[in-house]
Amino acid sequence: MELQKTLQDNFGLDGFRHPQEEIIRGILDGKDTLVIMPTGKGKSLCYQLPSILLPGVTIVISPLIALMKDQVDALEAKGIPASCINSSISQQEQYAELDRIRVGEVKIVYIAPERFRNKGFLRALDGMNVSLMAIDEAHCLSQWGHDFRPDYLRLGKAVEILGRPTVAALTATATPDVRQDILDTLKLRDPALHISGFARPNLAFNVRSVSNMEAKYGHIEELIQKHQNGIVYCATRKSVERVSDRLHAAQIDHITYHGGLSPEERDTMQNRFIQREVNIAVATNAFGMGIDRPDIRFVAHFEIPGSIEAYYQEAGRAGRDGQPSTCELLFNYADKGVQERFVEGSNPPIEVIQAVYQLLRQKQDNNHEVHMSADEIRDHLGPGTNPMAIHTAISVLMRNHAIDRFDIPGQRRRGTRLLQPDLLPSQLPIDTAALAEKAQRDHAKLNSMLKFAYSRGCHQQWVLDYFGDPEAKACGECNGCTNNPIGDYREPANDEERDTVRKALSGVCRMSRKDWEGNYEPIFGPKRIIQMLVGDPNADSDRFQASSLSTFGLLKAQGETYVRALFNAMEEEGLLAYEKKENFTLLAITQAGLDAMRGFTTFRLSWPQPKVTKKKATLAKPALDHSAPNLNIDGDILEQLKKKRAQLAAIQGNIPPFRIFSNAVLQDLAAIRPQTPEEAMEINGIGEVKARKLFPHFKEILAKG
Numbered sequence: 191m192e193l194q195k196t197l198q199d200n201f202g203l204d205g206f207r208h209p210q211e212e213i214i215r216g217i218l219d220g221k222d223t224l225v226i227m228p229t230g231k232g233k234s235l236c237y238q239l240p241s242i243l244l245p246g247v248t249i250v251i252s253p254l255i256a257l258m259k260d261q262v263d264a265l266e267a268k269g270i271p272a273s274c275i276n277s278s279i280s281q282q283e284q285y286a287e288l289d290r291i292r293v294g295e296v297k298i299v300y301i302a303p304e305r306f307r308n309k310g311f312l313r314a315l316d317g318m319n320v321s322l323m324a325i326d327e328a329h330c331l332s333q334w335g336h337d338f339r340p341d342y343l344r345l346g347k348a349v350e351i352l353g354r355p356t357v358a359a360l361t362a363t364a365t366p367d368v369r370q371d372i373l374d375t376l377k378l379r380d381p382a383l384h385i386s387g388f389a390r391p392n393l394a395f396n397v398r399s400v401s402n403m404e405a406k407y408g409h410i411e412e413l414i415q416k417h418q419n420g421i422v423y424c425a426t427r428k429s430v431e432r433v434s435d436r437l438h439a440a441q442i443d444h445i446t447y448h449g450g451l452s453p454e455e456r457d458t459m460q461n462r463f464i465q466r467e468v469n470i471a472v473a474t475n476a477f478g479m480g481i482d483r484p485d486i487r488f489v490a491h492f493e494i495p496g497s498i499e500a501y502y503q504e505a506g507r508a509g510r511d512g513q514p515s516t517c518e519l520l521f522n523y524a525d526k527g528v529q530e531r532f533v534e535g536s537n538p539p540i541e542v543i544q545a546v547y548q549l550l551r552q553k554q555d556n557n558h559e560v561h562m563s564a565d566e567i568r569d570h571l572g573p574g575t576n577p578m579a580i581h582t583a584i585s586v587l588m589r590n591h592a593i594d595r596f597d598i599p600g601q602r603r604r605g606t607r608l609l610q611p612d613l614l615p616s617q618l619p620i621d622t623a624a625l626a627e628k629a630q631r632d633h634a635k636l637n638s639m640l641k642f643a644y645s646r647g648c649h650q651q652w653v654l655d656y657f658g659d660p661e662a663k664a665c666g667e668c669n670g671c672t673n674n675p676i677g678d679y680r681e682p683a684n685d686e687e688r689d690t691v692r693k694a695l696s697g698v699c700r701m702s703r704k705d706w707e708g709n710y711e712p713i714f715g716p717k718r719i720i721q722m723l724v725g726d727p728n729a730d731s732d733r734f735q736a737s738s739l740s741t742f743g744l745l746k747a748q749g750e751t752y753v754r755a756l757f758n759a760m761e762e763e764g765l766l767a768y769e770k771k772e773n774f775t776l777l778a779i780t781q782a783g784l785d786a787m788r789g790f791t792t793f794r795l796s797w798p799q800p801k802v803t804k805k806k807a808t809l810a811k812p813a814l815d816h817s818a819p820n821l822n823i824d825g826d827i828l829e830q831l832k833k834k835r836a837q838l839a840a841i842q843g844n845i846p847p848f849r850i851f852s853n854a855v856l857q858d859l860a861a862i863r864p865q866t867p868e869e870a871m872e873i874n875g876i877g878e879v880k881a882r883k884l885f886p887h888f889k890e891i892l893a894k895g
């Protein structure tokens with residue numbers, strides 16, 4: 191009640207948007223919170239409203255200095271005493287603001303992250319009554335995103351110094367690895383995680399397997415004919431040019447856009463599209479920032495992008511006006527090669543970075559300057575070098591303060607200056623472990639993209655699951671939904687199943703090696719791990735006492751067959767991954783698996799049939815004993831059910847038939863003959879999703895006779 195009133199009185203708003211109220215209540219209860227919501231959904235209210243009700247002051251960390259003043263003015267206009275501290279005000283003014291905070295004149299203060307570099311500033315904050323620290327744009331602390339700001343890494347320490355107030359981290363970036371970085375860097379305590387608002391109900395995300403270029407061109411022309419306004423995203427400049435040639439030949443007016451055009455050309459192209467002079471754009475991912483055209487009816491990807499994040503952002507440019515729109519991914523497995531080269535180019539081995547540096551040292555003049563373009567550097571290093579790798583190597587050297595780049599008057603290329611000319615290549619202060627981790631993450635992102643392209647069931651739901659949005663529902667519109675008569679056969683976990691999966695995952699961790707950074711490296715194959723989990727003494731060997739682990743025998747009740755099937759299902763969902771090492775196949779836990787184990791994400795699995803059939807509390811029918819001969823099963827109907835099951839399994843992509851329904855379920859169906867999905871749910875092994883999506887296919891057979 192009080193919240194409602196505060197909302198109305200101070201913000202003039204009638205009601206909360208979901209899930210603002212829940213977030214705010216958590217923060218008021220002192221719960222550390224991570225909020226992941228798209229831009230414009232109302233994250234600010236989640237800390238602004240609590241700032242009024244909490245004692246002391248709320249500190250808001252924001253990198254957007256230019257916007258701070260506006261925000262402060264807007265809050266003051268609402269009668270909320272606010273201020274900001276950043277480099278645009280003098281030292282003296284900053285201390286005056288700090289004094290105002292200390293005496294309680296300010297409820298909410300915006301502080302730029304770089305202020306925390308200054309030890310004196312930190313000392314000045316010591317002892318202040320800070321109730322809440324809100325960290326906006328929290329993804330800036332992840333080194334893997336585009337907006338990394340080293341100052342954000344200091345915030346964990348700042349939280350400590352401020353006496354651990356409640357921490358709320360907020361961002362619009364919904365990727366699992368960024369989320370993990372936020373949790374780790376800020377050391378959030380048992381945080382409440384709120385991910386919402388990423389669904390795009392008016393978009394249908396179609397995936398088309400396309401075997402050749404002709405088929406791709408055909409699809410693009412069809413899309414243009416049908417939808418008129420749209421963007422065709424291509425992975426490379428070359429691909430943009432090829433598609434453009436085809437459209438020219440078909441006399442389809444369009445613009446092209448890629449990094450090879452001059453800034454003036456790009457501006458012209460972009461403006462023609464924004465002003466609706468032209469309705470089709472063929473572009474690389476350079477196109478899109480700042481394209482605020484709401485009536486884009488289709489976005490096609492001519493090749494797969496390198497990550498789900500990039501894909502969803504680009505595809506999401508369709509239908510901003512809320513009208514039904516189409517996103518089309520033209521998928522050919524071979525296109526993966528282009529993205530693999532990008533991953534390699536973005537992650538050169540340390541030897542390439544050292545070679546670039548060595549060349550610069552050799553070519554430096556008396557002022558320690560080198561006037562060479564990246565192409566010239568590549569020519570020296572040999573034609574085999576990936577050109578992108580040279581650019582990346584230069585960036586890495588700059589980030590590590592080994593070199594600097596500057597403009598050369600009158601020339602297009604830039605010069606390079608060696609900042610520590612005496613430093614040898616072998617002495618470069620480069621964190622090779624971090625480089626390796628980044629390479630691994632980039633590969634994992636590309637793999638997720640491939641998994642998406644091969645996924646069955648609703649494509650939008652798949653992406654939302656990947657982001658961890660618990661409200662993910664099948665859209666019913668995409669070709670994952672419509673092509674697939676039985677749709678998604680995976681179901682969310684009930685409490686018991688979630689517990690089993692978490693036990694299984696912690697078993698995998700126990701049987702992995704934890705390195706000094708806390709990463710789990712696989713050392714055993716699935717067989718030994720499963721033996722350990724079901725308490726089989728064969729799990730022990732001379733060199734490893736699996737039976738002494740706390741997870742030994744944790745899944746004894748579930749049995750080996752079930753656990754093996756569960757491992758397959760977890761692998762299919764990306765919670766586990768097989769890794770080849772020499773001649774062995776080792777089982778590793780993935781980042782998604784770690785998230786699931788820690789309870790950060792929800793997941794859906796194609797659950798195996800449990801060994802012991804669970805009794806449902808609501809079960810009104812007599813318990814079935816499948817071994818009992820007097821069960822009233824019509825053999826004919828059972829045969830028909832099996833046939834139907836085989837048909838559905840084949841349509842679903844030749845999945846094993848038991849994934850549809852087990853034999854025990856078919857027997858129960860034949861014996862009980864349920865007529866409605868609700869009645870079908872009385873049978874063990876038929877949950878809500880299967881009752882809704884699968885059962886109707888069997889209904890006709892059951893109604894007969």
Ligand code: ADP
Nearest residue numbers: 203205206207227228229230231232233234235
């Ligand atoms: P974000 O930080 O998520 O990008 P903002 O906090 O800037 O989003 O909010 C975007 C817009 O939504 C603002 O104009 C804000 O006033 C409005 N808004 C936020 N919460 C509500 C609400 N409960 N009811 C109506 N409008 C709201």
